Amino acid sequence: xxxxxxxxxxxxxxxxxxxxxxxxxxxxxxxxxxxxxxxxxxxxxxxxxxxxxxxxxxxxxxxxxxxxxxxxxxxxxxxxxxxxxxxxxxxxxxxxxxxxxxxxxxxxxxxxxxxxxxxxxxxxxxxxxxxxxxxxxxxxxxxxxxxxxxxxxxxxxxxxxxxxxxxxxxxxxxxxxxxxxxxxxxxxxxxxxxxxxxxxxxxxxxxxxxxxxxxxxxxxxxxxxxxxxxxxxxxxxxxxxxxxxxxxxxxxxxxxxxxxxxxxxxxxxxxxxxxxxxxxxxxxxxxxxxxxxxxxxxxxxxxxxxxxxxxxxxxxxxxxxxxxxxxxxxxxxxxxxxxxxxxxxxxxxxxxxxxxxxxxxxxxxxxxxxxxxxxxxxxxxxxxxxxxxxxxxxxxxxxxxxxxxxxxxxxxxxxxxxxxxxxxxxxxxxxxxxxxxxxxxxxxxxxxxxxxxxxxxxxxxxxx
Numbered sequence: 001x002x003x004x005x006x007x008x009x010x011x012x013x014x015x016x017x018x019x020x021x022x023x024x025x026x027x028x029x030x031x032x033x034x035x036x037x038x039x040x041x042x043x044x045x046x047x048x049x050x051x052x053x054x055x056x057x058x059x060x061x062x063x064x065x066x067x068x069x070x071x072x073x074x075x076x077x078x079x080x081x082x083x084x085x086x087x088x089x090x091x092x093x094x095x096x097x098x099x100x101x102x103x104x105x106x107x108x109x110x111x112x113x114x115x116x117x118x119x120x121x122x123x124x125x126x127x128x129x130x131x132x133x134x135x136x137x138x139x140x141x142x143x144x145x146x147x148x149x150x151x152x153x154x155x156x157x158x159x160x161x162x163x164x165x166x167x168x169x170x171x172x173x174x175x176x177x178x179x180x181x182x183x184x185x186x187x188x189x190x191x192x193x194x195x196x197x198x199x200x201x202x203x204x205x206x207x208x209x210x211x212x213x214x215x216x217x218x219x220x221x222x223x224x225x226x227x228x229x230x231x232x233x234x235x236x237x238x239x240x241x242x243x244x245x246x247x248x249x250x251x252x253x254x255x256x257x258x259x260x261x262x263x264x265x266x267x268x269x270x271x272x273x274x275x276x277x278x279x280x281x282x283x284x285x286x287x288x289x290x291x292x293x294x295x296x297x298x299x300x301x302x303x304x305x306x307x308x309x310x311x312x313x314x315x316x317x318x319x320x321x322x323x324x325x326x327x328x329x330x331x332x333x334x335x336x337x338x339x340x341x342x343x344x345x346x347x348x349x350x351x352x353x354x355x356x357x358x359x360x361x362x363x364x365x366x367x368x369x370x371x372x373x374x375x376x377x378x379x380x381x382x383x384x385x386x387x388x389x390x391x392x393x394x395x396x397x398x399x400x401x402x403x404x405x406x407x408x409x410x411x412x413x414x415x416x417x418x419x420x421x422x423x424x425x426x427x428x429x430x431x432x433x434x435x436x437x438x439x440x441x442x443x444x445x446x447x448x449x450x451x452x453x454x455x456x457x458x459x460x461x462x463x464x
Contacts, residue, residue, distance in 0.1 A: 004188050006034045008428050009209060009219035011197050011233070012226035013037025015047040015167045016409050018174040019417035020223060023425050025178035025189060026444070029435045032188035035175075036209065036217065038196040043171035045301055046227055047414060049283045051250075051378025053274075053292065054164045055262065056080060056096070057412035060125045061103035061157055063113075063275075064267040067120060073412060074124065076419030079445040080170070081162045083418065086444065087173060095173060097164040099280055100139050100261030102131060102157025106360055110266045111154040118156045131155040142258045146364035163262055166282050167414045192217075200224070200233055200404070207404060221428050222404040228300035228307075228381035231314045231398075234406040240398040244321045244384040245314035245408075246391075248273070249302055250292030251344060252373040253354055254281075258362050259288045265360060270333040276357045289373060290358045293344040294337070302379045320386035327390065347372070381408045395420065403431050418445060 007030040010017045058077045059070025084096040105114040118130045137144040182189030199210045209217040224230045234240040264277040273294040281289045300307035344350045351370045383392040398406040
């Protein structure tokens with residue numbers, strides 16, 4: 001059976017790709033949309049619960065977020081919750097979870113920092129509370145147990161919000177709900193699983209997506225949301241050659257269930273990596289998962305050695321990349337962090353080293369209670385801007401304005417999936433000229449949140 005020429009074809013069936021598929025099916029009058037995923041199931045690489053912290057990031061307890069960034073992240077996080085909570089309870093309860101959450105400050109400096117941050121952020125997060133030692137002990141007893149009384153602690157957090165998410169089941173819901181909407185409209189809606197993309201070529205006004213098992217698929221507009229592979233496809237087409245990719249792998253550790261909810265720590269402003277935190281694991285009962293560590297890994301997928309060659313292609317090692325890496329290593333905190341994280345990969349030694357980090361959260365933990373979470377932890381494509389010779393923090397989008405967009409979405413890409421999809425939907429509209437039901441979008445997903453302004457939407461000709 002021949003496939004149609006798609007109005008929009010999405011490459012990559014992770015949380016970002018499936019979110020866009022849903023939005024196009026639900027809110028547009030397109031005639032034909034499709035998605036291509038090389039694995040036999042959606043969201044089983046970096047979107048899988050084993051490979052991320054399963055967190056709905058709002059910007060309240062992530063201390064590296066500015067107030068402005070927190071406003072944007074809170075909006076996109078609310079979209080995820082609004083989508084999930086409109087589903088039947090038996091579906092919703094497999095997607096989003098309510099746990100207490102807090103960020104813990106230890107010592108005078110961190111405590112003062114959190115008190116000041118609480119004052120600045122409390123208007124944006126009215127449910128957030130400042131928690132003193134007794135409040136902390138009531139919510140998370142293990143944070144106080146065994147801690148020296150002369151060491152000051154304070155926290156800020158909330159107790160009655162959806163804070164955790166299974167991004168695989170969320171992706172499945174996006175696909176299923178999108179299919180329902182497409183069927184109601186008579187829209188062609190194809191999800192091609194177990195279908196790798198070999199090349200993408202521009203042919204006049206159309207794009208040809210070459211696959212080994214489905215032949216050549218054609219589309220008027222293409223969105224590539226395939227992690228580090230997005231940059232690989234961009235480079236193959238001559239786009240984003242000023243960008244290089246440095247994959248960062250995260251590892252985790254399990255302990256017995258010592259926390260009731262999510263406990264974050266204050267971010268070191270000199271480190272572009274997430275500070276250690278502890279979380280309930282929605283996939284593993286009776287355990288607390290701590291992490292992540294961070295390690296530069298020469299693979300685009302953590303447990304797929306075949307992606308080593310692809311890593312070399314997107315690294316594009318030259319003087320600019322070496323200069324960016326050298327500048328990183330010149331920062332003492334980063335240099336020590338990188339060296340320490342290499343040691344976190346050494347059996348026997350890693351549990352003992354990491355214990356010191358997580359005792360900041362739970363002082364009474366012992367090394368016998370800490371075990372390396374084998375098979376857990378994904379890879380995030382950290383971009384390097386070769387012209388500026390520095391890391392590009394957060395999400396990146398390569399949009400040459402020719403009808404194709406390449407997305408690379410490190411954390412909080414999962415939380416921002418519907419917000420990023422919203423931007424891509426408007427970019428596609430700008431190119432193709434279809435209609436978007438903005439009223440339904442706001443009614444379903446925003447629930448009083450501020451709509452995306454034209455200034456926040458990336459311009460069609462932008463190359464970021």
